[in-house]
Amino acid sequence: MTRARLEAFADGIFAIAATLLILDVGVPAALNESLGRELLSLWPQYFAYVVSFLTIGIMWVNHHRIMRQLERVDEPFVFLNIGLLLCIAFVPFPTRVLAEFVRTDDGNAAAVLYGISMTVTAIFFGSVWFYASHGRRLLHPDADPRMVSGITRSYLPGAPIYATATLVGLVSAEASAALYGLIAAFYMVSSAFFGQADE
Amino acid sequence: MTRARLEAFADGIFAIAATLLILDVGVPAALNESLGRELLSLWPQYFAYVVSFLTIGIMWVNHHRIMRQLERVDEPFVFLNIGLLLCIAFVPFPTRVLAEFVRTDDGNAAAVLYGISMTVTAIFFGSVWFYASHGRRLLHPDADPRMVSGITRSYLPGAPIYATATLVGLVSAEASAALYGLIAAFYMVSSAFFGQADE
Amino acid sequence: MTRARLEAFADGIFAIAATLLILDVGVPAALNESLGRELLSLWPQYFAYVVSFLTIGIMWVNHHRIMRQLERVDEPFVFLNIGLLLCIAFVPFPTRVLAEFVRTDDGNAAAVLYGISMTVTAIFFGSVWFYASHGRRLLHPDADPRMVSGITRSYLPGAPIYATATLVGLVSAEASAALYGLIAAFYMVSSAFFGQADE
């Protein structure tokens, strides 16, 4: 397995999962009110679309950041990646459930489902990185140790943050959904402005 | 982040969003008349499919034209691109709504939704380009200044044109839909016949 | 626009259109008989899936055969390709309609829709090739003239053959569907056994 083909496969899954999110946005078959009002009342669906799209986009950027540090890939690494991609491709489902139910009495279950999905995804992301970087197993000989430990530090809080937002979902679905949005915004802003420029 | 991987991810989103448009075209579950008549009466769906497919195709060509001028990409540029791709992947939704409602009393809301989507997309497209070209931030040292200012000039009218067609949608959904088609046709013809041939 | 990026975009559309075909295959929400019988009675859907998948596969092989003869691409060629890809991405719709209606009283309309789609696709395929090869406009200087005229000869019958099968659909939907299958089988066998081996 070469690094290039793993990247191509992963890029495909990231791109498809992100694009499929739009299938979750839909006007009800039977309109209860004017189309304009219906379209405005879909805002939880737009919000969920944007948050999940950006979350997948951020993960794609991070996946690339990992891959750039590697000299080679091995079989366990490939299968850890398949597990990670399984989680990424799963995202459209909790997104659809959250968008549909966040403002109903069933909102808590939807928020918890979304949170568990993201927590498991974060755990897989951490596993991919720790497997690759432990003892510099798969790293380039010239991978910058400060960069490596910086990536390690950036992965440690992922799963606990999402687990916390999941617990918040037990109490308030809407607060939890707002947190998911804030997490995406925080990662995006910090990555866009404090990430390093690459060639 | 390398330019090549951003291009591969963007190409994936462009291709998937364009191909998903066909899922918006469908025969109603219960036919009211013969299949032949039903298929003919779907012409707004065919029209919307063609216009949106060509619009995405033109955007893909333009995206490539931008990328060819760049020497490198940086993190804010990547995230501006993710925002642009979020808009591109959104296109199947307003397309479906426009196709379904353009000839109903609710047509105006559908036309306005489509127009707003395209206006926001044009704004993101402009932002991607102005970020990259401002002070020649990310440009190749040998990027031709006339080419660069030509691209800049070609992006300036995008958002105002779509905003105008959106306003037309407040008055007449069908006139607005015709304008969306004309904009796509105009860009395609001007690009195909006056664009430069590349190796 | 480089040849490589056009190929990547086209490969994406071919692959996605072919894979979306499976969404056309489905068990009815309410079963009228045992699942086993329902699954067997879906055979027109399996047949349509196989024929359309192979047809898209053959077109992908042929698209590659064209691209290999080219030294460069220009803007009109790119937009002819976008028109061709628009037709390819359309295929899941007539496939779904044909599978659903071929054995009903409305079968003729479904067969004609499928045939018109394929005829237009064949015309676009021919246009792409004739534009590229006319006066050797975009060809490699060392493109073998016999190979070039061989490709030209192989494209001439495409549109008339599909147009004929479309006319047959006016009389018998099932005969027309069988012809679409035969055309795919013929192209595949002739290409697999008489096509040249490449490095």
Next chain:
Amino acid sequence: MTRARLEAFADGIFAIAATLLILDVGVPAALNESLGRELLSLWPQYFAYVVSFLTIGIMWVNHHRIMRQLERVDEPFVFLNIGLLLCIAFVPFPTRVLAEFVRTDDGNAAAVLYGISMTVTAIFFGSVWFYASHGRRLLHPDADPRMVSGITRSYLPGAPIYATATLVGLVSAEASAALYGLIAAFYMVSSAFFGQADE
């Protein structure tokens, strides 16, 4: 046809088929109980998603293992691959049927459909490899004979194993579904821990 473009097309189909699997997972339009209970009762859908995603992932790894041994591809090989990809792209359909019906009286038909799909896929996989390796037809001159015969040995049991699980499905759908999961787990573990590390 170059090896690289066949790989790109195949990677696209593998990635799209795997990602489309999530469309098979869905909450019923009308909830019978609380959303939380509904989400828990979807476990056969989650199970089917995971098993099919991993199965496609394993096949993608194996496809790459084949391609790495090849020096070139020829036309029959390309069309055998299109047949294989037709099977891969079909996987979302039996997955959806199995997930929906495994716990109903109709479970046996669903389990048999899934098993037949996998058996045919395994037969195509074997054909692709035996065509390429027979008399070292398409192999690299320096392809290691032990590696080649190792791959051959690993393909021999595929079809019989899936055929056996299919027969089990005639008796018990659930036992058969468990077997499909075990087969995927077995291939994944053996490949991850006993597969060779590559550059």
